[in-house]
Amino acid sequence: MTGAPIRRVVIVGGGTAGWMAAAAAARFLDDGQRTITLIESDAIGTVGVGEATIPPIRGFNARLGIDEADFLRATRGTVKLGIEFVGWRDGGDRYFHPFGTHGQDIEGLNFHQLWLKLRHRDGIGPIDDYSLAAVAARHRRFAPPPGDPRSPLAGLDYAYHFDAGLYAAFLRARAEAQGAQRIEGRILDVDRDAETGFVRAVRLEGDRRVEADLFIDCSGFRSLLLGEKMGVGFEDWSHWLPCDSAIAVPTERSRPLLPFTRATAHRAGWQWRIPLQHRTGNGHVYASRFIDHDEAERTLLAHLDAPATAPPRRLSFTAGRRQRMWAGNVVALGLAGGFLEPLESTSIHLIQTGISKLFGLFPDMRFTAVERDEYNRLMANQFDAIRDFIILHYHATARDDSPFWRHVRTMAIPDTLTRKLALFSEKGRIFRYDDELFSIPSWVAVMLGQGIDPDGYDPVVDALDADRVADALRRMRTGHADIARQLPAVE
16 A cells, blocks of 8 residues: 655755756656755855766766757866776776777677687787777777667667766756745754654744754765764774775866876875866875875875865865664665775766666655665665775785785775685686676676786686687777777767
């Protein structure tokens, strides 16, 4: 039996998370009888440094009916084909984590297994040569794939770099045009039901009170509703991810415009470089127990490739997530639910997937446990799988040049990641579980890039004619190079 419908949805906090939620709710939840209200205070700033994304953002925008050209123009966005990692394996190396696929599977066998067997033959080359995104990025070329699976561009995938503040403003305009209401004001207190513990209303300055049936907490690191008021605890992952600070600074736009993010390892962390149309975003993520803030700032400023256009801005954080993302009638999105450093540009995706799963399990006024528990299970799995993928970059290293790298190289890691590493090290096998975010090609790119060289390959590959498969791989490699050279240059 279906209960009474939820009629009032209140989103606490703006920024990227709040306005993504408001835009999606106005598009999909507003049936003419349900109200969508967002409360934010101009006096409270947002973190607003996340500017790189992964390909699922394109699906989110498309579902909202956003035209890509309008979006890129409004957010000063650029195309992203992947991430270049510099110095993560031994300090003098670089590798590329591309979007999309590597080559083509043959007879149902993962492409990388074929490559592992034949990689030492003449003309086979590195695995990057079989990623259209990697080859296109190398030549600074790009064209959007047409959507036809038979197209030579079918294996190419891409995401965006954009100004997160401009994206929030862009979504706000759309949300308000579709009926979402914005209330300006600082929340001073929260009213909870004495019997159920549900949040009934938030109290704002000026003696204002806003009631709702469902509250979406987008209040940032403070986690005002879920953490402070509902008392949901935080799982601290700093023993696996010791970076707890960041310094961000914009610079003038540098040329040439690169269609990828760059992550450069330093002695106690790493530096991001994100190119936009009007500027380049830069930042240093580091572990403050291994380097002091002033030295971290000097490291960042010494490695900029263009003049800074604003003073450096410092941030502090703890890696981890709330034990539950949904408690009572409160659901947390974004930083209110957890934080993973931006090494693989997953912050905005976690907001997006949180919205998608909430809508897929949208409750009625009964707020049944089965919907809430499933949401919490799915979101925990998302966070945990991404956590393991990020830990991989630190742990799988040969660097021994600083206390930070010695610590992450030798630290204990989650059992889930230990199993993945063991399976890949043995025969290059990778298995995905549930709906975890990163695909097999992503794990392959980072495992190989970090220097994990499998002892063997899946023996099922031996059932195929090795010479014919090698010829097929050489044709794939040549074809990718030819296609990439014909794409338009990124300007």
